[in-house]
Amino acid sequence: MTLTINGETREFSGISHLAALVEALGLDPRKVAIERNLEIVPRSAYHATPVADGDRIEIVHFIGGG
Amino acid sequence: MDGAQTTATAQDTWTVAGRTFSSRLIVGTGKYKDYAENAAAAEAAGAEIVTVALRRVNLSDPSQPMLVDYVKPDRFTFLPNTAGCFTGEEAVRTLRLAREAGGWDLVKLEVLSNTKHLLPDMEETLRAMKMLIAEGFQVMVYCSDDPVYAKKLEDAGAAAIMPAAAPIGSGRGIQNALNLALIIEQSSVPVLVDAGVGTASDAAIAMELGCDAVLMNTAIAGAQDPIRMARAMKHAVIAGREAFLAGRMPKRMYAEASSPLSGLI
Numbered sequence: 001m002t003l004t005i006n007g008e009t010r011e012f013s014g015i016s017h018l019a020a021l022v023e024a025l026g027l028d029p030r031k032v033a034i035e036r037n038l039e040i041v042p043r044s045a046y047h048a049t050p051v052a053d054g055d056r057i058e059i060v061h062f063i064g065g066g
Numbered sequence: 067m068d069g070a071q072t073t074a075t076a077q078d079t080w081t082v083a084g085r086t087f088s089s090r091l092i093v094g095t096g097k098y099k100d101y102a103e104n105a106a107a108a109e110a111a112g113a114e115i116v117t118v119a120l121r122r123v124n125l126s127d128p129s130q131p132m133l134v135d136y137v138k139p140d141r142f143t144f145l146p147n148t149a150g151c152f153t154g155e156e157a158v159r160t161l162r163l164a165r166e167a168g169g170w171d172l173v174k175l176e177v178l179s180n181t182k183h184l185l186p187d188m189e190e191t192l193r194a195m196k197m198l199i200a201e202g203f204q205v206m207v208y209c210s211d212d213p214v215y216a217k218k219l220e221d222a223g224a225a226a227i228m229p230a231a232a233p234i235g236s237g238r239g240i241q242n243a244l245n246l247a248l249i250i251e252q253s254s255v256p257v258l259v260d261a262g263v264g265t266a267s268d269a270a271i272a273m274e275l276g277c278d279a280v281l282m283n284t285a286i287a288g289a290q291d292p293i294r295m296a297r298a299m300k301h302a303v304i305a306g307r308e309a310f311l312a313g314r315m316p317k318r319m320y321a322e323a324s325s326p327l328s329g330l331i
Contacts, residue, residue, distance in 0.1 A: 006123070006125060008125060025125060025128060026128035026129065027123060033120075033167035035159075035163060040162055040163060041166075043166070060123065061123050061167060062120060062132075062133050062146070062167060063119050064094070064095035064097070064101070064104060065094060065096045065118055065149050066094030066095075066149065066282075066283030066284065
């Protein structure tokens with residue numbers, strides 16, 4: 001399965017939902033926000049949100065800014 | 067200062083979008099050496115609100131330090147910004163994600179025009195602000211020091227008006243005190259000087275004009291000793307506010323002796 005995450009193309013296998021993807025990427029789900037195909041996914045819905053071949057995923061977090 | 071006056075100072079609060087704060091210094095979290103210095107500066111500034119930006123996570127190194135581990139959301143009110151956005155659509159997308167990341171609806175809108183001077187594109191700022199308000203955001207809006215556009219923003223529902231004193235990161239201080247005074251006089255929502263402050267006296271002047279608060283980043287982060295400058299800014303904002311409340315003496319053309327001229331030997 002090919003996903004585009006933050007503009008980077010990556011291959012995954014055995015990932016069925018967003019929660020599994022976040023875990024596979026080594027991220028803390030409490031500290032990020034996610035868009036799947038331009039739709040924001042609420043944190044409570046990561047387990048219920050499937051990921052499919054060709055999905056475009058954006059994963060963001062807060063950084064320093066003025 | 068006696069006890070009664072200390073109490074009066076402590077009660078000098080300001081309120082934006084239903085939230086009340088006693089610190090009138092909002093600090094940015096960019097350009098610091100690291101997040102630890104950043105957190106120490108925010109503490110030294112006595113800030114209750116910090117601005118933050120939203121960016122892609124670094125997938126190649128998910129273990130790198132994260133802002134929220136140092137500048138903690140339970141200690142500071144996070145004010146997510148739209149820095150780097152040039153259209154209303156980009157700003158709305160960014161702040162929707164920020165709301166999901168932290169649950170905040172109080173946001174700082176900035177829609178910039180070009181990367182050389184970073185001055186706001188006011189037509190697009192007004193359009194973006196209307197889009198955000200329609201989505202339930204409380205918008206503190208970075209703007210030019212034009213009183214006419216400031217009024218349009220207020221009439222369209224801005225939670226706070228935040229005119230630039232000078233271009234972002236320029237440290238040039240207040241370039242148009244008259245325009246800022248006009249904005250302060252006409253506004254019924256809080257007015258914050260946002261951007262352009264270079265040193266403590268600039269912050270004091272902003273507060274002496276009657277601003278509700280001052281927002282700055284580079285003036286602290288770009289100082290040789292950021293923690294010390296954060297402390298200086300804290301005092302400057304308090305000093306300027308107190309001077310504004312005290313009411314300055316009139317300016318005169320000629321001297322007026324402080325020591326009585328009668329009874330001279």
